[in-house]
Amino acid sequence: MSAPMASTARGVTRVLLLADAPVLRRGLVSMINETAGMQSVGTPGEIRRALTLVETARPDAVVVELGAGRAATLNACRDLRRRFPRVSIVALATSEDPAVVNEALAAGIRGYLMINTSPTLLGWAILAARAGRVVVDPQIRRVEPSAVPVNKPFTPEVPLTRRESDVLDELLQGQSNRQIGRNLFISEDTVKSHVKAILRKLGARDRAHAVSLVLSSRNPAACTCGAHNLSAAVEA
Numbered sequence: 001m002s003a004p005m006a007s008t009a010r011g012v013t014r015v016l017l018l019a020d021a022p023v024l025r026r027g028l029v030s031m032i033n034e035t036a037g038m039q040s041v042g043t044p045g046e047i048r049r050a051l052t053l054v055e056t057a058r059p060d061a062v063v064v065e066l067g068a069g070r071a072a073t074l075n076a077c078r079d080l081r082r083r084f085p086r087v088s089i090v091a092l093a094t095s096e097d098p099a100v101v102n103e104a105l106a107a108g109i110r111g112y113l114m115i116n117t118s119p120t121l122l123g124w125a126i127l128a129a130r131a132g133r134v135v136v137d138p139q140i141r142r143v144e145p146s147a148v149p150v151n152k153p154f155t156p157e158v159p160l161t162r163r164e165s166d167v168l169d170e171l172l173q174g175q176s177n178r179q180i181g182r183n184l185f186i187s188e189d190t191v192k193s194h195v196k197a198i199l200r201k202l203g204a205r206d207r208a209h210a211v212s213l214v215l216s217s218r219n220p221a222a223c224t225c226g227a228h229n230l231s232a233a234v235e236a
Helices: 022-033 047-057 070-083 098-106 119-130 162-172 177-184 188-202 207-214 230-234
Strands: 013-018 038-042 061-066 088-093 111-114
Touching: 013 022, 013 047, 013 119, 022 038, 022 061, 022 119, 038 047, 047 070, 061 070, 061 119, 070 088, 070 098, 088 098, 088 119, 098 111, 111 119, 119 207, 162 177, 162 188, 162 207, 177 188, 188 207
Parallel strands: 013 038, 013 061, 061 088, 088 111
Antiparallel strands: none
16 A cells, blocks of 8 residues: 655645546636635646556645446546545536435545536535535435445534524635625625634634534535535635
8 A cells, every 4th residue: 555645735636636537627727726725736648657646746636527438437446446535526427316426436536527517616525525524416316325325414613693693604615705795795805804703613723624624514415506606705
């Protein structure tokens, strides 16, 4: 078994991207490199090169395309989990079939997103997978609970106020402070105050960490979340 993976820079999540289509690979590189705290460290075009590159590039997470040739990709994921158990795997898939989702989770994939996912949701899924949680795209209606590892719900020691809960719901949707203020009819400064209080109560480093912490609290069996605006993930 290989030594534990480690980031070369503190706070940077190193991501290996495994996709067949060059256009998709380029798009994923941009999505990862434009997400605060994440860095693309390789894009092998062939599955058989992935394991070798994992050993040399030492990523924290691997994002795989799960479309045509699903069986071979899942076999590679199983091998990856066996050899590098600390590397988190997130799949970008074309199928919403719960049976396919269950098969992917059983193979060690901890994030199952549709291929048209947003940059924010992808980033949060990677963070959640690294934290040992499971994220299933909200576009998928149902996943069999037996296939999903059960996680203990996260509950803050100091309860959130009703307004802080409203703001947290907006954060989970990837909204910026400005948009949250518009949606809740409060000032942007008030939003910032609520966000600071939420981070303090959750013991979170930043917004993305807060979202990662509460992903499982909404549904301990399978975390689902939606996101639209990349700026919300990187906004202080």
